Amino acid sequence: MAVRWLCSLFGKPFDGGKRMDHGGPQQQQHPMEQQQQPYHPQHPAMMRLYEVQKEVASLGPQVCTFSGLQNDRDYKRLERELTRLLLEVDQVDTEGKAELQGARKRAAQEVEGLLRYLEENATHPSRMAIEELSNEARQLVDDRVVAPQRSGGAAEINDELVDALQEIVLRLTQVKTEGRVPLRKARYRALTRMCAVQDVIEGRTQQQTLSLPLSGDTHEAVHRINQVMVKVSVARSQLVALLMGLSGRDSCTHLSRILTEMQVELDALDVSGNAAIRNYRKQVVEEINGLLKHLDLEVEGDDTRRYDLGQNNSIREIEAVRAHVSHLRDGVLRHCIMGDLSFRPKAELQSLLTHLDQVDTGRNPCIREARRRTVVEVQAIITFLDLREALARRQPGPSEHPSHRAVWLVLGSLSDLQAQALGFDGKRLDKSYMMLEELLTKQLLALDAVDPQGDETTKMARKQAVKFAQNILNYLDMKTDEWEY
Numbered sequence: 001m002a003v004r005w006l007c008s009l010f011g012k013p014f015d016g017g018k019r020m021d022h023g024g025p026q027q028q029q030h031p032m033e034q035q036q037q038p039y040h041p042q043h044p045a046m047m048r049l050y051e052v053q054k055e056v057a058s059l060g061p062q063v064c065t066f067s068g069l070q071n072d073r074d075y076k077r078l079e080r081e082l083t084r085l086l087l088e089v090d091q092v093d094t095e096g097k098a099e100l101q102g103a104r105k106r107a108a109q110e111v112e113g114l115l116r117y118l119e120e121n122a123t124h125p126s127r128m129a130i131e132e133l134s135n136e137a138r139q140l141v142d143d144r145v146v147a148p149q150r151s152g153g154a155a156e157i158n159d160e161l162v163d164a165l166q167e168i169v170l171r172l173t174q175v176k177t178e179g180r181v182p183l184r185k186a187r188y189r190a191l192t193r194m195c196a197v198q199d200v201i202e203g204r205t206q207q208q209t210l211s212l213p214l215s216g217d218t219h220e221a222v223h224r225i226n227q228v229m230v231k232v233s234v235a236r237s238q239l240v241a242l243l244m245g246l247s248g249r250d251s252c253t254h255l256s257r258i259l260t261e262m263q264v265e266l267d268a269l270d271v272s273g274n275a276a277i278r279n280y281r282k283q284v285v286e287e288i289n290g291l292l293k294h295l296d297l298e299v300e301g302d303d304t305r306r307y308d309l310g311q312n313n314s315i316r317e318i319e320a321v322r323a324h325v326s327h328l329r330d331g332v333l334r335h336c337i338m339g340d341l342s343f344r345p346k347a348e349l350q351s352l353l354t355h356l357d358q359v360d361t362g363r364n365p366c367i368r369e370a371r372r373r374t375v376v377e378v379q380a381i382i383t384f385l386d387l388r389e390a391l392a393r394r395q396p397g398p399s400e401h402p403s404h405r406a407v408w409l410v411l412g413s414l415s416d417l418q419a420q421a422l423g424f425d426g427k428r429l430d431k432s433y434m435m436l437e438e439l440l441t442k443q444l445l446a447l448d449a450v451d452p453q454g455d456e457t458t459k460m461a462r463k464q465a466v467k468f469a470q471n472i473l474n475y476l477d478m479k480t481d482e483w484e485y
């Protein structure tokens with residue numbers, strides 16, 4: 001059931017069982033119906049149905065944005081409330097009258113629609129995939145960070161842990177939401193927490209390189225700052241546990257209060273006249289601020305502008321660039337079909353790459369991926385133009401090595417195939433896609449069959465041609481993976 005249709009119900013007043021005129025021919029009424037007078041809104045059955053509709057209107061937005069699972073408390077509450085309303089609708093006495101029966105049926109359909117939508121999103125395969133990836137990240141962080149510190153040991157924070165988390169984040173960005181708000185919200189909340197944990201862990205890695213804490217003999221305030229540093233280390237572990245759902249006792253509000261008290265304690269210290277200690281205190285305060293910025297994640301997922309990236313300014317900026325790239329790509333292909341190489345918008349394409357580099361991704365992996373894919377689109381056109389120009393300028397001499405000539409023949413075929421890949425607008429199951437993929441694979445096999453015979457120039461040319469063919473295959477794969485932000 002479409003989200004827009006559901007959400008449109010919430011602001012629509014119950015029609016009281018009256019027929020709606022949709023502009024088409026009205027159905028003829030049964031003679032008995034023509035004799036009946038429309039039921040007054042004050043009729044007990046209509047009043048009860050109207051009360052049910054008001055409750056549905058209040059529950060509807062909650063259902064439309066619920067992003068949890070069936071075992072969540074809010075799911076059970078919404079399911080219980082909707083089931084209760086369905087039973088109440090069923091108990092409305094229609095006195096056997098067709099108009100009242102129609103009104104009751106419509107009310108029941110609205111409630112059933114919400115129940116169905118609630119269950120569909122909570123059990124959707126993409127929602128299950130999001131939960132599986134979240135559990136994988138949770139287990140990783142628990143094993144390497146939280147559990148060791150709880151047992152009094154040291155957390156295993158290194159590049160391997162950071163890379164493992166990044167790999168899970170990238171897989172999470174590939175989960176398809178089909179445009180469903182609850183799935184987008186669930187993916188966004190999981191991503192923001194993982195990225196926040198990454199930020200905290202990477203910050204910890206950087207702090208390990210500092211020659212801190214300072215000796216307590218330096219200044220009487222240093223001992224106090226050192227004590228706060230120990231508390232900050234504990235708070236960091238608590239924050240990671242909170243973000244990954246590994247803490248049953250602590251809350252974001254409680255941890256925020258503790259960190260704020262640390263700031264107050266540091267602000268009260270007299271460190272005047274000693275620049276080194278001021279810098280030390282400043283570093284500790286900055287680390288506390290870095291932890292505090294992640295404590296608003298409990299409520300930020302309710303902001304539609306955050307998880308519905310279609311409303312994000314950076315995404316809109318990227319989409320504007322993509323539209324421009326699409327226009328330039330069509331122009332390039334159109335001129336190439338006519339054999340005209342005068343249309344070379346490389347400078348314009350390079351300026352678009354510069355523009356994309358300046359887009360603020362806000363550490364959002366979905367925005368980063370959207371930007372990366374657009375960069376790949378731009379680079380694909382640039383490399384296509386470069387090869388076309390190289391082929392047009394090529395003037396082989398009689399002394400050219402036969403293997404080198406063979407590589408250039410393959411590059412000529414690859415240029416034609418890349419033009420098809422740039423203009424491809426289908427799906428992976430399309431016959432044209434499979435044919436194009438097969439032709440590209442044949443060119444790779446042809447390159448593999450080229451024997452350089454010890455010629456270094458041919459070796460280098462073949463290596464570049466293989467990379468070029470693989471890039472075309474990767475580009476074609478990217479265009480058809482149905483990725484969404």
